Amino acid sequence: MTSDDYSLLIGIITLVISALSLVVLIVYTIITNRLVDETAKMRELQTDPSVSMYLAPDDIHYSLKNLVIINYGLGAAYDIKFAFNPDFVYHSEKKISELPLFNKGISYLGPNQKIVFRLVWRPVKNDTPSIPLFNVDVKYYNSSQKEKFESFIIDTAAEFDLLHPSENPLVKINKNLEEIVKAIERKK
Numbered sequence: 001m002t003s004d005d006y007s008l009l010i011g012i013i014t015l016v017i018s019a020l021s022l023v024v025l026i027v028y029t030i031i032t033n034r035l036v037d038e039t040a041k042m043r044e045l046q047t048d049p050s051v052s053m054y055l056a057p058d059d060i061h062y063s064l065k066n067l068v069i070i071n072y073g074l075g076a077a078y079d080i081k082f083a084f085n086p087d088f089v090y091h092s093e094k095k096i097s098e099l100p101l102f103n104k105g106i107s108y109l110g111p112n113q114k115i116v117f118r119l120v121w122r123p124v125k126n127d128t129p130s131i132p133l134f135n136v137d138v139k140y141y142n143s144s145q146k147e148k149f150e151s152f153i154i155d156t157a158a159e160f161d162l163l164h165p166s167e168n169p170l171v172k173i174n175k176n177l178e179e180i181v182k183a184i185e186r187k188k
Contacts, residue, residue: 044144045074046074046075047074047075047142047143048073048074048075048142048148049071049073049074049075049076049077049109049111049140049142049148050071050072050073051069051070051071051072051073051077051080051109051138051140051148051150052069052070052071052072052150052152053067053068053069053070053136053138053150053152053154054067054068054070054152054154055067055068055119055154055156056068056116058118060171061171064118065118065119065156066116066117066118066119067116067117067118067119067154068114068115068116068117069106069109069114069115069116069117070112070113070114070115071109071110071111071112071113071114072112073111074111075111075142075143076108076109076110076111076142076143077106077108077109077140077141077142077148078107078108078140078141078142078143078145079105079107079140079141080105080106080107080109080138080139080140081105081138081139081140082097082102082105082136082137082138083097083136083137083139084096084097084102084134084135084136085134085135085136085137086134088134101115101117109140119156133153133154133155133156133157134153134154134156135151135152135153135154136151136152136154137149137150137151138150138151138152
């Protein structure tokens, strides 16, 4: 082999190594871009609010029902607005959308913060709820001013089918203890 052959061979090897380096660089760039995108998505999820609504029994009297508005997300929810369908009469001839909480909305709801609103009670004489099945559309923004939208179906009749005691068990225990104390005092 002549020196020209060696030079040609070295040139080909250098070209192959350069081409392989270019391919590795391109693959590395693609993987890095994907990693940056995933990191941005994770950061967004870690700071995104997640507003939810549900019915829950009252802590004191289980026949009372509360509408709970809670932010399960890790970020704050801003400028929360509500739309009820149907917009039913709640109290004193006022529709629920006319109440200040739902009319003005909520300007800020922090992570794991909740607002409890007494909504409905179980009528004593019949088992039909005084407030119907309704839908609530909730619109709010995250810290980046990105609009979020959730829709919830609140079925008061289904909630009444659950077996909740009409009274908090702690209240019943307290009454029973008072009766026991009175009985003990009478025996003295």
